[in-house]
Each structure stands twice: as C-alpha cells, then as structure tokens.
Amino acid sequence: MVYIAGDNVITSLGFSTAENIRKISENVCGITRSDDKRISRTPVPVALVDSDRLEKEFAKIPSKKQYTRLEKLAILSIRDALLGSGVDPSDKRTGIIFSTTKGNIDLLDPDMASRYEDHRIHLWSAAHEIQQQIGNPNTPIVISNACISGSLAVLVGQRLINNGKFDHVIVAGADIMSEFIISGFQSFQAVSEEPCKPFDKGRSGITIGEGAGTIILTTDPPNGKKNSRITVMGGGTSNDANHISGPSRTGDGLYFAINMALAEAGLQAEKIDYISAHGTGTGYNDEMEAKAIAWASLERKPVNIFKGYIGHTLGAAGIIESVYAFESMIGNLLFPSMGFTNLGVSKDLNIIKTLEQAPLHFCLKLASGFGGCNAAVIYRKE
Amino acid sequence: MGQLITKLKQEIIEVLNLEDVGPDEIEAGAPLFGEGLGLDSIDALELIVLLEKNYGIKIDDPKKGKDVFYSIQTMADFIEKNRL
Amino acid sequence: MEGCYISRSCSIIGTKVLVDGQTDFNTEQVVDFNTFIKSVYKHYKIGFLKFYKMDNLSKLAFLTSEILLMGSGLQQKYSPEDTGIVLINSSSTLETDNRYYLTIKDKSNYFPSPAVFVYTLPNIMVGEIAIRNKIMGENITFVAEKYDPQFLYEYVSLLMNEKIKRCICGWVEFERTGSCYESLIYLVEKDDITNRNIKFDASFLEKNYLDLKA
Numbered sequence: 001m002v003y004i005a006g007d008n009v010i011t012s013l014g015f016s017t018a019e020n021i022r023k024i025s026e027n028v029c030g031i032t033r034s035d036d037k038r039i040s041r042t043p044v045p046v047a048l049v050d051s052d053r054l055e056k057e058f059a060k061i062p063s064k065k066q067y068t069r070l071e072k073l074a075i076l077s078i079r080d081a082l083l084g085s086g087v088d089p090s091d092k093r094t095g096i097i098f099s100t101t102k103g104n105i106d107l108l109d110p111d112m113a114s115r116y117e118d119h120r121i122h123l124w125s126a127a128h129e130i131q132q133q134i135g136n137p138n139t140p141i142v143i144s145n146a147c148i149s150g151s152l153a154v155l156v157g158q159r160l161i162n163n164g165k166f167d168h169v170i171v172a173g174a175d176i177m178s179e180f181i182i183s184g185f186q187s188f189q190a191v192s193e194e195p196c197k198p199f200d201k202g203r204s205g206i207t208i209g210e211g212a213g214t215i216i217l218t219t220d221p222p223n224g225k226k227n228s229r230i231t232v233m234g235g236g237t238s239n240d241a242n243h244i245s246g247p248s249r250t251g252d253g254l255y256f257a258i259n260m261a262l263a264e265a266g267l268q269a270e271k272i273d274y275i276s277a278h279g280t281g282t283g284y285n286d287e288m289e290a291k292a293i294a295w296a297s298l299e300r301k302p303v304n305i306f307k308g309y310i311g312h313t314l315g316a317a318g319i320i321e322s323v324y325a326f327e328s329m330i331g332n333l334l335f336p337s338m339g340f341t342n343l344g345v346s347k348d349l350n351i352i353k354t355l356e357q358a359p360l361h362f363c364l365k366l367a368s369g370f371g372g373c374n375a376a377v378i379y380r381k382e
Numbered sequence: 383m384g385q386l387i388t389k390l391k392q393e394i395i396e397v398l399n400l401e402d403v404g405p406d407e408i409e410a411g412a413p414l415f416g417e418g419l420g421l422d423s424i425d426a427l428e429l430i431v432l433l434e435k436n437y438g439i440k441i442d443d444p445k446k447g448k449d450v451f452y453s454i455q456t457m458a459d460f461i462e463k464n465r466l
Numbered sequence: 467m468e469g470c471y472i473s474r475s476c477s478i479i480g481t482k483v484l485v486d487g488q489t490d491f492n493t494e495q496v497v498d499f500n501t502f503i504k505s506v507y508k509h510y511k512i513g514f515l516k517f518y519k520m521d522n523l524s525k526l527a528f529l530t531s532e533i534l535l536m537g538s539g540l541q542q543k544y545s546p547e548d549t550g551i552v553l554i555n556s557s558s559t560l561e562t563d564n565r566y567y568l569t570i571k572d573k574s575n576y577f578p579s580p581a582v583f584v585y586t587l588p589n590i591m592v593g594e595i596a597i598r599n600k601i602m603g604e605n606i607t608f609v610a611e612k613y614d615p616q617f618l619y620e621y622v623s624l625l626m627n628e629k630i631k632r633c634i635c636g637w638v639e640f641e642r643t644g645s646c647y648e649s650l651i652y653l654v655e656k657d658d659i660t661n662r663n664i665k666f667d668a669s670f671l672e673k674n675y676l677d678l679k680a
Contacts, residue, residue, distance in 0.1 A: 139611075188580050398519070
C-alpha cells in the first residue's frame with residue numbers, strides 16, 4: 001500500500017497547500033495579465049508565483065549556494081512537504097523523483113547562464129542541486145514527459161515502493177514561467193487572450209502558470225495525520241499514437257489509460273466519486289478528454305478542473321492538482337471549475353460550477369500532453 | 383505572379399522540410415493539405431510564420447488560414463492582394 | 467518475477483549502425499550528423515517523409531527503432547496497448563532548445579517556430595515511434611546524467627511484469643552541441659522469440675554498452 005505522508009504546493013495562489021485551498025475556497029484567481037516583455041511580446045494572462053515572497057521564503061534557508069528560480073521553488077516545496085511527514089530525506093530507503101518539462105530553461109539567456117556552471121541547464125543538474133540541498137543520498141529519477149510528467153512521477157514513485165526499491169519517495173515537480181514556453185505555445189496559437197476556460201463553449205486556449213508541487217509517498221501505514229488517509233491505488237499511461245501535437249480525435253489513448261487505472265485499482269467505473277480533469281482549455285484537448293470520460297462510462301461523474309485558478313503548471317501540474325484533489329477528498333468538497341460557464345464539449349459532462357459537498361472516496365486524476373501521452377491515477381481516501 | 387509562384391514553391395519546400403520534392407513536382411493549383419504533400423496542422427502554423435516573415439502579412443485568425451493555404455495559387459493571390 | 471528476453475538490439479553511433487552488436491552499416495567517412503542520418507535513412511529505404519520534419523534527437527531515436535523493428539512482425543503479434551516504450555537520455559532536447567531559442571532571441575527578427583518548438587520535449591521521440599508503429603501502451607522518458615542500465619532493467623522489468631508484453635527501451639542521447647550522439651535500443655519480450663537465449667538483465671545491458679563505447 002502506498003500512502004501520502006505529506007504534501008505541498010507553491011503556485012500563484014500561495015506557498016502552502018492550506019493557503020492554496022483557502023484561496024480556492026474564496027474564489028481567488030491566480031491568473032493576472034502580464035505586460036512583461038521579457039516573457040511575451042504582447043500582454044498575456046499568466047499565473048505567476050510571487051517573486052518577492054519567493055526570495056523572502058528562500059532567504060529563511062541557511063545556504064551560501066546560489067539556486068535558480070526553479071530550484072528554489074522545488075526546494076521550498078519539498079522542505080514544507082517533509083514537515084511532519086515522518087519521512088527522513090537522508091534515509092537511503094527514501095527515493096526522490098523530479099518532474100519538469102523545461103527545467104532551468106531561463107539559463108538559455110546568456111546573462112542568466114553566466115551566473116551558473118555550464119551543466120546547470122541540464123534537467124539532471126537541477127535535480128541534483130535539489131537533492132543535495134534537501135540531503136537525500138539517492139540519484140534523483142528525473143521524468144520529463146510533457147504535461148503528464150507530474151502524474152507519471154506519482155505513478156513511478158508508487159511502483160518503486162510496491163516493488164520494494166524504496167520505502168518512501170519524495171515526488172516533486174516544478175516548471176517556471178519563461179518566454180521560451182509562452183512564445184512556443186503562442187506559435188501554436190494555443191494561448192488564450194483571456195484567462196483559460198476549461199471545457200467551456202468560449203474556450204480559446206491555455207494560460208501558462210508556474211509552480212512546484214510535492215507529494216511524499218510512503219509505505220508506512222496511516223498514523224493519524226490527515227493526508228495519510230489517502231492512498232495511491234494505481235494508474236496507467238498510454239499513447240494516442242496519432243499526432244505529436246494534436247490529441248486523438250476519439251479519446252482512445254486516455255480511455256485506455258483510465259481502464260488500466262481502474263483495473264489496477266480493482267474498481268468498476270461506477271465507484272469513482274470525482275474526476276480531476278486535465279482541462280487545458282484548448283478546443284482539442286478538452287473535447288478529447290470529454291470523449292474518453294464518456295467512453296469509460298464516467299459521463300455523469302462530478303468533474304472539475306483547476307487550471308482556471310493557477311494556469312497550466314506543465315511538469316508540476318499532475319502533482320499540484322493531485323494535492324488539490326487530496327484536499328477535496330479529505331474535506332468531501334467539490335470545488336467549482338473557475339473559468340467554466342457553459343458546456344462546450346460534445347459529451348454531457350457534469351462539470352462542477354459551484355461549491356458542493358459530497359462523500360468522496362475514489363478520485364480519478366487525468367493528464368494528457370504533447371507527444372500523444374496520457375496518464376490516469378486513482379487515489380483512495382480510507 | 384509566375385515569379386512569386388516559383389518563389390513560394392522554393393520557400394515551402396525549405397520551410398516545411400519537404401526533402402526530395404522538387405518545385406516542378408508541386409502543381410500551383412493542387413491542394414497542399416490532405417493528399418499529395420501530406421501537410422499537417424504544424425505545417426499550417428509554419429506557413430503562417432512564413433507569410434509574416436517573408437511577406438509581412440499577419441494572419442491572426444487560423445480559420446482564415448484554411449482558405450489562404452488551400453494551394454500555392456491561393457497563397458500567391460493572397461500575397462499579391464495584401465503584401466506591404 | 468519471470469525474466470524477459472532481448473529479441474533484438476540496434477545502435478547508432480559515430481558512423482555506424484549496429485544490429486545485435488554487429489556492424490550493419492558504416493558510412494566510413496565522418497560527416498555531420500544531418501548528412502550521416504540521411505544516408506542511414508536512404509540505406510534502409512525507410513520511406514517515411516515525416517522523418518525530415520523531425521529534430522535530430524527524434525531522427526536518431528526513430529531510425530534506431532525502425533531498424534530495430536525490421537522484420538519483427540510487431541503489429542501482427544501484439545495489440546497496441548501491449549507494447550511499451552521507455553527511453554532515457556542525458557541532454558533532454560537541449561540541442562533543439564538552442565535551435566528554437568534562435569527563433570526568438572533576436573527581437574528584431576522574432577519568428578517563433580512551431581515546427582521546432584514541438585520537438586523541445588524529450589518524450590516527442592517516443593511519440594514518433596508510437597505513431598509510426600501504432601504503439602499505445604505504457605511510455606515514459608527519463609533524463610539522467612549518465613546511462614543507468616540497472617535502472618532501465620528494473621523499470622522495464624516492472625512494466626513487463628504488470629503492464630505490457632513487449633518493450634522498446636534504451637538510451638538515445640544527442641549532445642547539446644551536436645558533437646556527440648549515440649543510441650542503443652532493445653526489443654524486450656517475455657518469450658525467447660529469437661531462440662538466442664539473451665536474457666534481459668542489468669549485467670548484459672552494462673556490458674553491451676561498454677562494448678559499444680569501446
């Protein structure tokens with residue numbers, strides 16, 4: 001059995017899980033309009049982590065080393081998640097997994113790069129800095145698999161505990177705002193001029209966010225800590241095998257991943273209480289997801305999407321949004337999908353618009369990404 | 383117009399990495415998408431970049447792109463009409 | 467846990483293509499990667515025009531996989547979900563990241579390229595292999611400073627035990643300046659299809675890689 005011993009998220013909504021959930025409960029949106037020409041030629045909605053606060057929080061850590069923005073986010077997140085988790089980061093039996101799409105991509109800029117060693121731009125180097133700072137003895141396992149990286153990191157952590165390689169795994173993910181990413185998605189005409197509207201009729205693209213998330217996995221049974229009631233039941237990954245940037249038109253890949261997750265969890269679709277969808281806000285992704293959900297006989301299940309609050313946090317998304325799902329399950333709360341008003345997909349999904357209470361025991365978390373990849377993870381609340 | 387058509391053929395061969403395709407193999411009036419050259423959605427986006435980079439014409443609405451990029455001929459007609 | 471077998475391996479390094487450890491093609495002359503990889507594509511008569519749109523990392527991974535799968539009858543024996551793909555590399559897509567950066571760094575000549583941007587994720591090389599072969603099973607891309615055959619063996623074995631029946635797995639690295647590239651991909655199956663009794667285990671993978679680099 002793989003339990004959750006601790007977690008943390010750092011996003012445009014704040015620096016702790018509690019702070020994030022409080023803001024979500026208060027309908028606070030982390031998306032702002034940025035005029036910063038360093039990230040975009042034209043004004044664009046983005047979800048940024050408060051830089052001043054990031055420096056202030058990080059200054060509390062006694063360290064003479066210089067860390068990048070990405071590394072600071074991840075280090076702060078892991079340290080907070082470890083507090084009260086009962087997991088010792090220096091234990092050889094504690095693994096560490098890091099998920100990111102572009103790592104220290106800001107180091108492509110020569111001015112930034114000159115402050116660090118050449119190899120720091122490598123994803124494994126960023127992970128190494130993080131691992132060293134938190135005092136873990138194992139080589140980090142780095143996953144870079146587009147927008148499903150975070151979900152994959154949870155699954156790989158679960159699998160490595162189940163096969164006995166580790167007793168605990170620190171699963172952390174992070175991605176930072178950059179012109180690289182914004183311009184790239186703009187070249188795909190995939191960036192919405194307004195804050196994203198997942199599954200909505202008026203949706204017109206993604207809103208990029210930045211952030212970090214950490215989930216501490218453990219084989220230790222629950223000890224009364226609130227999140228240790230959550231277990232990772234299983235999951236699956238798949239590939240649409242259709243196109244490198246456009247998702248499957250039928251949802252077959254994601255449907256298959258959902259079935260793999262249900263099979264490993266030993267559950268019928270009927271038992272799922274709540275779906276935390278990927279919902280990027282593009283025409284194609286949301287429609288594909290809707291098809292997959294319906295195909296898996298989950299069409300009437302409550303679904304929500306968090307990207308309307310914090311944007312698409314890329315390599316951290318699967319982890320951050322899973323943590324939000326944990327809080328939902330613990331509180332038996334279905335949070336509204338910010339940005340959603342009118343259904344804009346071909347399946348009659350039950351998208352949460354206002355805060356609801358419901359008994360939540362089994363949650364399905366979905367993710368899809370460039371390269372045709374999909375991931376589905378099932379969490380259970382004891 | 384003839385010169386523009388020839389130029390466009392060279393440009394799309396280069397920009398879209400159409401290796402082993404010669405300009406004489408592309409018919410000006412033939413559809414670029416679907417069968418034939420096998421162009422896809424990413425190619426369509428690159429054609430939008432081409433239009434802006436080489437001809438200073440910006441296409442903001444991707445739906446408009448469908449008509450403009452139907453064939454080399456429609457592209458040439460559009461450029462003649464809109465070039466700066 | 468039952469063991470698996472290596473049905474075939476393929477490697478592209480320097481001027482050579484090796485299949486099952488033996489040189490299958492050698493351009494002899496040291497040329498730039500672009501020239502080299504095109505000659506490999508033509509030699510093996512791949513006939514897949516989308517190849518030319520790929521970035522260098524994906525070209526390397528794709529061709530290694532194509533040659534690996536020649537004559538193996540992949541689609542006849544397995545359903546799409548039964549085959550997985552697990553690849554590891556060190557530089558992620560840094561070489562392509564640099565190329566993309568060139569399309570945005572000069573603000574007076576600012577034309578971000580979608581065709582280059584899409585390849586700035588290391589899992590795209592997995593996607594290309596999946597699309598070509600209609601492979602829909604478990605897939606993942608890891609990034610590590612050095613190739614770790616022990617880890618590859620452990621993770622693929624885990625998947626073979628629980629999730630898939632065949633795995634295309636290995637190491638595909640394209641260094642950021644393009645000065646060095648190497649790929650080593652295995653076709654791993656539950657049964658000893660080729661009757662060569664090559665067990666899929668970490669020590670074989672380690673030795674295989676050392677032999678390659680020697």
